[in-house]
Amino acid sequence: MKDWRIQPGIALVEIKGIYLLVSDQHARKYCPYILRINEIGAFIFRQMEEQKDIHEIQEFLKKQYDIPEDCDLNQDISHFINLLSDKKCLIQEETE
Amino acid sequence: MEKNVYEFKAGDFSVRYSLRYKGTLRYFDQYLRKTDSLSSDIEVSDEYIDECNRLIFKNENKRSYQEFSALMVSTGNHLLAYQRALFHGAALLWNDQAWIFTAPSGTGKTTQLLHWNEILKDEMTIINGDKPLLECRDDGSVYVYSSPWRGKEKYGTPGIIAPLAGIILLQQGQQNIIQRMKPEDAVIPLFTEFVSYPQNTDQIKNQADILTRILSAVPVWKLINRGDQESALLTLNTVRNSL
Numbered sequence: 176m177k178d179w180r181i182q183p184g185i186a187l188v189e190i191k192g193i194y195l196l197v198s199d200q201h202a203r204k205y206c207p208y209i210l211r212i213n214e215i216g217a218f219i220f221r222q223m224e225e226q227k228d229i230h231e232i233q234e235f236l237k238k239q240y241d242i243p244e245d246c247d248l249n250q251d252i253s254h255f256i257n258l259l260s261d262k263k264c265l266i267q268e269e270t271e
Numbered sequence: 272m273e274k275n276v277y278e279f280k281a282g283d284f285s286v287r288y289s290l291r292y293k294g295t296l297r298y299f300d301q302y303l304r305k306t307d308s309l310s311s312d313i314e315v316s317d318e319y320i321d322e323c324n325r326l327i328f329k330n331e332n333k334r335s336y337q338e339f340s341a342l343m344v345s346t347g348n349h350l351l352a353y354q355r356a357l358f359h360g361a362a363l364l365w366n367d368q369a370w371i372f373t374a375p376s377g378t379g380k381t382t383q384l385l386h387w388n389e390i391l392k393d394e395m396t397i398i399n400g401d402k403p404l405l406e407c408r409d410d411g412s413v414y415v416y417s418s419p420w421r422g423k424e425k426y427g428t429p430g431i432i433a434p435l436a437g438i439i440l441l442q443q444g445q446q447n448i449i450q451r452m453k454p455e456d457a458v459i460p461l462f463t464e465f466v467s468y469p470q471n472t473d474q475i476k477n478q479a480d481i482l483t484r485i486l487s488a489v490p491v492w493k494l495i496n497r498g499d500q501e502s503a504l505l506t507l508n509t510v511r512n513s514l
Contacts, residue, residue: 184471184472185472186472186475186476186479188475188476188479189479190458190462190479190482190483190486191454191455191458191483191486192455193455193458193459195458195459195462195479197462197469197475197478197479199469199470199471199472199474199475200468200469200470208463209459209462209463211459
């Protein structure tokens with residue numbers, strides 16, 4: 176199973192409805208200075224900051240956006256996580 | 272060893288510097304004055320100077336100029352905690368208000384500044400040609416000051432303080448078009464023009480807060496332009512109509 180943690184030195188900021196992941200001088204060695212994400216991406220990122228796992232994030236997302244219970248969001252969340260991982264904003268770790 | 276501490280004042284706010292290299296002081300011209308204080312807000316290490324030079328200013332040879340430039344970055348970071356920022360742009364005073372042209376280097380900020388100067392003559396004064404200091408006040412207004420970092424032409428006038436009235440984002444093009452930007456469209460282009468190299472996430476959040484205040488306070492226009500005087504006239508007429 177893969178686990179992940181947020182690259183130290185990345186901040187999520189919101190300016191006039193625009194969500195950005197911004198890297199400090201340490202994180203910039205690995206990540207883009209600025210990465211724009213959408214509102215749902217920002218919501219997921221905040222859950223990740225609170226170290227929620229993918230199942231918890233799914234539950235929170237459904238509640239927040241009134242998504243039907245039987246809807247499976249795992250693939251969408253995984254896609255977002257993989258995108259951040261590709262940009263080195265997340266550090267993936269193999270766990271048992 | 273006795274430290275030489277110098278002070279830069281922008282209104283009632285000041286930043287104290289301890290300089291490492293003797294020759295650095297001359298780049299500050301009249302913007303720094305010696306103080307009796309023994310403590311400074313900003314002092315850059317040789318390692319920091321090397322890092323800034325390697326990552327940001329790739330073509331500087333003189334160590335004193337490298338220090339001057341590293342102090343600019345460090346000042347930009349320092350100011351963020353005080354609702355202030357160094358911003359990459361050319362600022363001018365006209366009609367008792369400040370206007371800023373901003374764009375990545377080499378896009379024509381100085382050209383626009385000079386065209387405005389040709390048109391307005393004594394009616395305008397250059398506040399700072401490259402890195403004005405912005406101050407967000409509690410009442411929601413933003414004020415502009417000159418700073419020691421004025422670009423290679425060294426355009427700037429110490430002591431001028433003016434409320435910011437608008438920002439013009441420049442883009443080179445084949446024709447002259449000006450349009451008011453939605454604040455959300457201006458976020459990324461303006462965020463990248465802050466003079467900062469955030470050392471931690473608090474500085475990033477402060478920078479975001481300052482940009483939010485700026486975008487709430489003043490309009491931003493995008494000027495696609497050929498770099499001719501006609502583009503300056505177009506801009507001038509547009510902002511005049513907005514007053």
